[in-house]
Amino acid sequence: MGHNLKYDYVVLARLGVMPSPLSFDTMLAEWLCDPSSRNLGLKSLAWARLDVEMTTIQELIGSGRNQLSMAEVPIAQVAPYAVADAQICLSLMPILKDELQSKNQLGLFDELEMPLVSVLAQMEIAGVRLDTGFLKELSRELERRLAEIEKEIFKQVGHSFNINSTQQLAAVLFDELGLKPPGGARRTSSGHYSTAADVLEELRELNPVVDRILEQRELAKLKSTYTDALPQQVNPDTQRVHTSYSQTGSVTGRLASSDPNLQNIPIRTDLGRQIRRAFIAAPGHVLLSVDYSQIELRIVAHTANDKAMIQAFKQDQDIHATTAAAVFGVPADVVSPEMRRRAKAVNFGLIYGMSPFGLTRTTDLTLAEAQNFVDAYFERFPGVRNYLEEIRRVAAQQGYVETLLGRRRYFPLLDPGATAVSAVARARAEREAINSPIQGTAADIIKLAMLHLPDELTRSGLAARMLLQVHDELVLECPVKELKPTSALVQRVMRDAFKLKVPLKTDAKSGADWAVMEPVA
DNA sequence: GCCGGTAGCCAC
DNA sequence: AAACGTGGCTACCGGC
Numbered sequence: 001m002g003h004n005l006k007y008d009y010v011v012l013a014r015l016g017v018m019p020s021p022l023s024f025d026t027m028l029a030e031w032l033c034d035p036s037s038r039n040l041g042l043k044s045l046a047w048a049r050l051d052v053e054m055t056t057i058q059e060l061i062g063s064g065r066n067q068l069s070m071a072e073v074p075i076a077q078v079a080p081y082a083v084a085d086a087q088i089c090l091s092l093m094p095i096l097k098d099e100l101q102s103k104n105q106l107g108l109f110d111e112l113e114m115p116l117v118s119v120l121a122q123m124e125i126a127g128v129r130l131d132t133g134f135l136k137e138l139s140r141e142l143e144r145r146l147a148e149i150e151k152e153i154f155k156q157v158g159h160s161f162n163i164n165s166t167q168q169l170a171a172v173l174f175d176e177l178g179l180k181p182p183g184g185a186r187r188t189s190s191g192h193y194s195t196a197a198d199v200l201e202e203l204r205e206l207n208p209v210v211d212r213i214l215e216q217r218e219l220a221k222l223k224s225t226y227t228d229a230l231p232q233q234v235n236p237d238t239q240r241v242h243t244s245y246s247q248t249g250s251v252t253g254r255l256a257s258s259d260p261n262l263q264n265i266p267i268r269t270d271l272g273r274q275i276r277r278a279f280i281a282a283p284g285h286v287l288l289s290v291d292y293s294q295i296e297l298r299i300v301a302h303t304a305n306d307k308a309m310i311q312a313f314k315q316d317q318d319i320h321a322t323t324a325a326a327v328f329g330v331p332a333d334v335v336s337p338e339m340r341r342r343a344k345a346v347n348f349g350l351i352y353g354m355s356p357f358g359l360t361r362t363t364d365l366t367l368a369e370a371q372n373f374v375d376a377y378f379e380r381f382p383g384v385r386n387y388l389e390e391i392r393r394v395a396a397q398q399g400y401v402e403t404l405l406g407r408r409r410y411f412p413l414l415d416p417g418a419t420a421v422s423a424v425a426r427a428r429a430e431r432e433a434i435n436s437p438i439q440g441t442a443a444d445i446i447k448l449a450m451l452h453l454p455d456e457l458t459r460s461g462l463a464a465r466m467l468l469q470v471h472d473e474l475v476l477e478c479p480v481k482e483l484k485p486t487s488a489l490v491q492r493v494m495r496d497a498f499k500l501k502v503p504l505k506t507d508a509k510s511g512a513d514w515a516v517m518e519p520v521a
Numbered sequence: 522g523c524c525g526g527t528a529g530c531c532a533c
Numbered sequence: 534a535a536a537c538g539t540g541g542c543t544a545c546c547g548g549c
Contacts (some may be wrong), residue, residue: 164544166528188528196529221530224543250539254533261541264532272531296533352537361536424535435538439533443539471533471539524549533539 108405112447113247119450119466120245120255126477127240128262128467131278131513132231138274139227142219149216156209163216169195173210179203222266226275233260245469252436253407253443255469263470265514279514281477286510288464288483289517290490291473292446293505294319296351299404299441302500306383313502320344326380327373346377350384351438353431388434395433403440404498409433442472445504449497450474456493462486475514483510487520 100106154160157176161168170193173179181193182202188194197214204210233241241260249256257263265279266272281287297319301309312322317332324343325332335343345363352358359370378385395401396414413421413429450469457464464478464486474494478486491506498504509517 162545166545168545190527192528194528217530221543225531225541229542246540249541252539254539256540258541261532264530264541266531268531291533349537352539354537357536359537427536431537432539439539442533473533522549524547526547527545529543529545531540531542 103406103408105406105408108407112405112444112451116247116447116451119454120247122454123466123468124242124244126465126467127235127238127242128475128477129239129280129282130230130234130241131280132234135227135231135275135278138278139223142223142227146216146219146223149212149219153209153212153216156207156212163213164220166195167192169213173203173207177207177209179206179210218269218271222272222275226266230260230275230278243468250443251409251432253403253440253447254471255443255447257469262468273515276515277513281512284480285477286480286483286512287467287514287517288476288478288487288490288508288510288520289473289514290476290487290494290506290508291470292442292494293507295442295445295472295504296438297347298500298502298504299438299445300350300384300387301502303404303437303441304381304383304387305501306381306387308381309384310502316503316505320347323347323377323380327376329376342373346373350377351435353388353434355427391434391437392430395430401433401437403437403444405441405444407440407444409436409440445498446472446474446494449494452497453490453493456489457486460485460489462489464490478510483520 097106100109150163153163157172161172163169173195174181174193181187182199197217200210200214204214230241235242241262243257243262244259246256246258249258255263266275279287294313297309298313300306301313308326309319312319318340320340320343321332321335323346324330324335324339327343327346328335328339330339342363342365345359346354349359349362356367356370356374359365359374360367363370365373391401392414395411396416399412399415400408400410402408409432411429411433412418413425414433446469450466453466453474462478462482462485464476464482466474466476468475474490476486476490487508487510491508494506495504508520510520511517
């Protein structure tokens with residue numbers, strides 16, 4: 001194993017090389033939805049019992065940029081910590097296992113999350129090949145365009161300033177140029193005028209400099225976050241980028257990716273999408289990307305048991321068009337693009353616990369129109385309406401909501417006995433309670449697929465390996481000659497990961513890089 | 522120089 | 534006033 005790979009000890013634990021208490025520690029204590037104070041208390045007690053001078057992990061390895069890897073700390077110093085850690089985790093194990101048992105989560109833990117640890121380790125170790133030369137050239141191109149844009153901005157404003165400073169930018173726009181902050185002077189939480197993109201959008205008619213600033217923002221973001229940062233993350237031993245996946249980093253059960261985050265590589269704009277050209281397959285290979293189509297809405301249809309929505313998915317209809325037809329009360333073949341766009345916004349908002357007001361922010365509907373729209377929506381999908389009400393009730397009464405596999409999220413704020421809870425905080429918690437089982441169930445399902453996929457590939461004698469997971473998408477590196485059967489197998493495994501009341505649908509694409517992907521049968 | 526908070530923005 | 538969920542990264546900025 002490359003000794004320069006990050007988090008060596010975590011990777012070892014994930015591969016089962018390290019004793020189980022440590023791998024247990026890296027996950028379980030954090031993973032339990034309600035890490036109790038008893039947990040911390042037990043740990044301090046156990047530490048105090050040890051007849052060695054203990055230090056904390058932070059004292060050993062430092063923090064921030066000075067942080068060492070465990071391998072860089074002398075054995076003699078690490079040993080007491082390691083002993084204590086193992087000892088403590090060992091004694092914690094039965095207690096936390098009991099807790100899992102009582103929550104009916106032992107299966108989720110033992111049969112999904114723990115086995116997934118080594119799957120994720122394999123993906124991290126595999127890494128993904130990066131065309132650094134291409135990124136560096138793209139960076140120089142962005143640099144040139146940024147220099148030009150900045151020159152124009154300074155000329156139009158009359159002096160230079162730091163465009164990246166929101167404070168300086170606000171002073172230029174709202175004080176010097178006298179632009180009027182729209183929407184009744186929206187301010188940030190600290191009381192300054194906001195210069196966020198949606199605010200600037202409303203100002204672009206008033207002064208040509210605003211468009212230039214939006215352009216500067218886009219380019220500066222791509223340069224600093226992607227074209228400049230990614231090449232620095234290439235491992236010199238493997239010549240590839242090795243992300244880290246966290247199984248405990250989200251409240252819903254999603255994975256999180258960091259160092260670098262490969263779950264937020266641009267795709268929306270043409271320029272941003274160019275970044276993906278740098279993610280390339282090894283010689284003789286292609287990248288194969290398979291994603292779930294509308295998995296969250298399918299989960300809503302299943303969980304809400306909504307007849308109309310289930311039927312739409314069973315017939316493989318265009319769900320947004322079907323929704324539009326239902327809400328506008330017209331036949332499917334006369335749905336206009338505009339009607340479909342609005343229906344899509346509602347379907348999208350549904351998963352986020354949206355309100356009619358929220359809808360006015362993502363569409364051009366007035367509040368009254370949005371209210372009518374939502375009413376019509378629930379009229380046509382009564383199962384969905386009941387489901388949303390049920391979720392709110394359960395979250396408050398039971399104190400938590402659950403995913404398909406029993407993953408929990410607690411909502412103490414919604415307890416009827418909770419005191420001093422603002423309406424804003426309550427509404428937010430309700431939206432979180434609505435979204436969590438949907439987003440979390442999607443995470444459950446793709447994790448099941450990821451767990452089965454390596455075995456299925458082996459069984460079929462296919463050499464492809466999983467490299468990346470992006471919430472509803474798996475990216476594999478696949479020998480060119482095995483593309484067709486691999487695509488078929490991956491799609492089968494993903495579709496069959498869990499049987500819902502509606503079919504799961506997947507789309508497969510492949511290409512030499514992550515930008516130019518052609519559909520695969 | 523380190524650290525944490527803030528603003529902004531990339532993805533699903 | 535805010536108003537649509539989940540993350541991570543970068544730059545700025547003020548405090549130490």
